Amino acid sequence: MENQTVKRNSFPWSQVIGFLLSVALTFAAVWIGIRTELPYGTIAILVFVLAFIQAAIQLFMFMHISEGENGIWQIGKMLSAAFIALVIVLGSVWTLNSMH
Missing domain, CATH: 1.10.287 (Helix Hairpins)
Structure with missing residues (x-):
């Protein structure tokens, strides 16, 4: 207490x-x-x-985000979500810039 x-x-x-x-x-x-x-x-x-x-x-x-029982899993989920978001954004920019 x-x-x-x-x-x-x-x-x-x-x-x-x-x-x-x-x-x-x-x-x-x-x-x-x-x-x-x-x-x-x-x-x-x-x-x-x-x-x-x-x-x-x-x-x-x-x-x-790193506190609690599943802190390391939370960080892993956030990193994978950030990776997916970056792939989508950078892939879209690359596709749009590649079009002639």
Whole structure:
């Protein structure tokens, strides 16, 4: 019973760190999009990479995807879903760009 009281009253450092990382990644994406002279394709790739990193941070910090009995299975399911989504998106882009 004592451990639950201590845990309930402790400061949520992981949520604060996750929030600050999410805000920093959002500002980085905006800065890359507005202030850099990179080609459009490079900007899009960098913004998508930052978005995937931010999604992973939110899954682990806020949704606690790795906690619980089946934490490793949850991570495996998320990785396989992300792989399928990437295959669909990249396959669609490749198909549409290959059409003449």
